[in-house]
Amino acid sequence: MVQDIDQISHDVIGVAMRLHRDIGPGLLESVYETLLAGRLAAMGYRVDRQWAINIIFDGVEFTEVARVDLLIDERLVVEIKSVDNLNPVCSKQVLTYLKLLHLPVGLLINFGEATLKQGIRRLVNDHKDSAFSAPLRENHSTQASDGRTQD
Secondary structure (H helix, E strand, O other): OOOOHHHHHHHHHHHHHHHHHHHOOOOOHHHHHHHHHHHHHHOOOOEEEEEEEEEEEOOEEEEEEEEEEEEEOOOEEEEEEOOOOOOHHHHHHHHHHHHHHOOOEEEEEEOOOOOHHHHEEEEEOOOOOOOOOOOOEEEEOEEOOOOOEEO
């Protein structure tokens, strides 16, 4: 059964929040990537790490020009950071990945923040499932105390 993209996002955010709470900030991105990927795979998701992006420009194909940290169920891009503060270029990076992969939604997760709630960005590329969606825009996601994702 194919999971709804919002359910996949909810599960990724839930695991990321638990990981941040239990492990804490300050580790390398690769550590968070490994742990997040392992937990999501254990939940039954297909998780591809370091998914290569190929670009065709002026009729020439360039292979593996960029890599997505995690691709969940071939539908959700997850870019992981571990920095004090996100730079605006980080959101642009995820939006470009979404455009190149023709995918609707991505998550930018910064494990370097004191609280993960401050470090989660939901990015939308012409996503049609939500009335709040608009082409190539950034949503700031938080998780309510009952576990629901709120934009």
